[in-house]
Amino acid sequence: xxxxxxxxxxxxxxxxxxxxxxxxxxxxxxxxxxxxxxxxxxxxxxxxxxxxxxxxxxxxxxxxxxxxxxxxxxxxxxxxxxxxxxxxxxxxxxxxxxxxxxxxxxxxxxxxxxxxxxxxxxxxxxxxxxxxxxxxxxxxxxxxxxxxxxxxxxxxxxxxxxxxxxxxxxxxxxx
Amino acid sequence: xxxxxxxxxxxxxxxxxxxxxxxxxxxxxxxxxxxxxxxxxxxxxxxxxxxxxxxxxxxxxxxxxxxxxxxxxxxxxxxxxxxxxxxxxxxxxxxxxxxxxxxxxxxxxxxxxxxxxxxxxxxxxxxxxxxxxxx
Numbered sequence: 001x002x003x004x005x006x007x008x009x010x011x012x013x014x015x016x017x018x019x020x021x022x023x024x025x026x027x028x029x030x031x032x033x034x035x036x037x038x039x040x041x042x043x044x045x046x047x048x049x050x051x052x053x054x055x056x057x058x059x060x061x062x063x064x065x066x067x068x069x070x071x072x073x074x075x076x077x078x079x080x081x082x083x084x085x086x087x088x089x090x091x092x093x094x095x096x097x098x099x100x101x102x103x104x105x106x107x108x109x110x111x112x113x114x115x116x117x118x119x120x121x122x123x124x125x126x127x128x129x130x131x132x133x134x135x136x137x138x139x140x141x142x143x144x145x146x147x148x149x150x151x152x153x154x155x156x157x158x159x160x161x162x163x164x165x166x167x168x169x170x171x172x173x174x175x
Numbered sequence: 176x177x178x179x180x181x182x183x184x185x186x187x188x189x190x191x192x193x194x195x196x197x198x199x200x201x202x203x204x205x206x207x208x209x210x211x212x213x214x215x216x217x218x219x220x221x222x223x224x225x226x227x228x229x230x231x232x233x234x235x236x237x238x239x240x241x242x243x244x245x246x247x248x249x250x251x252x253x254x255x256x257x258x259x260x261x262x263x264x265x266x267x268x269x270x271x272x273x274x275x276x277x278x279x280x281x282x283x284x285x286x287x288x289x290x291x292x293x294x295x296x297x298x299x300x301x302x303x304x305x306x307x308x309x310x
Contacts, residue, residue: 007238011238019230041248106227113221117228133226138192
């Protein structure tokens with residue numbers, strides 16, 4: 001596939017998924033670039049009967065998980081979400097609201113939610129992004145992540161529980 | 176009792192993974208238990224919150240940067256394709272393990288049946304170097 005076509009057709013969608021996974025623009029851009037480079041190198045492995053976007057989407061998640069594993073081996077990750085991260089996320093999250101007070105409350109909530117998502121391990125986060133955010137079913141998520149359906153289900157269960165706990169610990173009540 | 180059981184399968188109900196009989200059982204309990212209903216509502220709110228997280232626009236110059244990186248990678252030789260590269264000369268882990276194991280077995284067999292080395296002391300076998308020396 002031509003480079004321009006590849007970028008025009010797939011970079012934006014890849015960026016959305018990458019941002020959901022990484023939680024920041026710089027890492028999302030790096031992830032997209034690494035995925036597209038990998039796609040070019042592995043182009044001969046692409047099966048023409050398979051949707052190219054779906055193949056790329058799957059590759060993006062694999063690159064993310066592999067990258068995070070090697071990164072985790074290099075350095076320890078903080079257990080608590082950084083306050084800066086929560087603040088930055090809060091600033092980035094802008095949603096519709098009925099009143100200014102409601103807007104402030106919603107932004108604060110979204111900031112806490114983004115920070116809680118950041119605190120999850122890459123595997124748990126990938127499950128949440130695929131099932132809860134992108135709305136895929138377990139089978140599709142299992143295909144993308146290369147894990148059995150039971151593993152996806154178990155990790156999703158743990159991820160949701162962890163999110164609830166993190167949100168409760170950051171504030172008195174959930175959402 | 177029922178709440179503890181439901182706590183483990185409520186996620187599956189929420190994701191529509193239960194068969195109709197199980198789902199009816201869960202719904203019957205949810206109708207009577209405020210605590211479990213609240214947990215289900217939490218799951219729904221959590222999902223809505225996650226979907227409402229907005230994503231900032233693609234940064235300016237993102238596509239140009241991508242294009243430059245991909246063009247550079249396209250023109251650069253792929254390291255794995257170079258003749259005599261590390262990938263080609265490297266031993267596959269399973270092969271190295273098999274070689275090590277074979278060498279170990281050979282060593283054990285040699286120690287058991289061979290004449291023995293002087294540093295290992297004298298073997299009781301008739302063909303031992305020590306026995307030959309004694310004769």
